[in-house]
Amino acid sequence: SDQRADCFVFDDSPYSRTGYKKTELAAKVFDHVSMTYKKGFRMMTMGWTDGSSFVPIASSLLSSKNDQNVIGTTKKINKRTIAAKRRIMARSKGTDVVIQLLDQALKAGLTAKYVMFDTWFSNPHQIVQISQRGLNVIAMVKKSSKITYEFEGKRMNVKQIFNACKKRRGRSRYLLSVPVKVGDPAKDGAQIDARIVCVRNR
Known part of the structure; x- marks a missing residue:
């Protein structure tokens, strides 16, 4: 019904790669669960839920902004292409990627009443940005x-x-x-x- 409390959910999880040296932009990323560095990516996932169903909407593999942590190969690609934009996103802050994915979902016509995430993404600037897009935030x-x-x-x-x-x-x-x-x-x-x-x- 229209009264259901539906929301967008954001979370990231480690995505390890065994052949990381030959994987483009693979990096040493910090796992906040085990409190250790792992070789691969952080998988940022955006989903929609109404409390009963969960539907994945978008995702992005996140590398590292620090060049010293990038251990995979890198390529030079025309900055005007979609491929280049995906690579730029991979090396962006997780909080910035949340806003990018959210804007893509809203532009595609997807709707929800709330945006929900954990403490890793909950800073005042992030909450204000999402509120300016007409969405309420639930976060630790x-x-x-x-x-x-x-x-x-x-x-x-x-x-x-x-x-x-x-x-x-x-x-x-x-x-x-x-x-x-x-x-x-x-x-x-x-x-x-x-x-x-x-x-x-x-």
């Missing part, structure tokens, strides 16, 4: 002292916001649920309303 926020949000007129990180609020005790599933403003107009070009929610582990 990073526990970083460098990433701040505007809460009650002050710039605070997630830990400071949590400590400043009275924790909900008892059996309540939500330990914290407060409105904040995401983004810095000077850096991100805009600021949007959002809500930080802390859920009890079960």
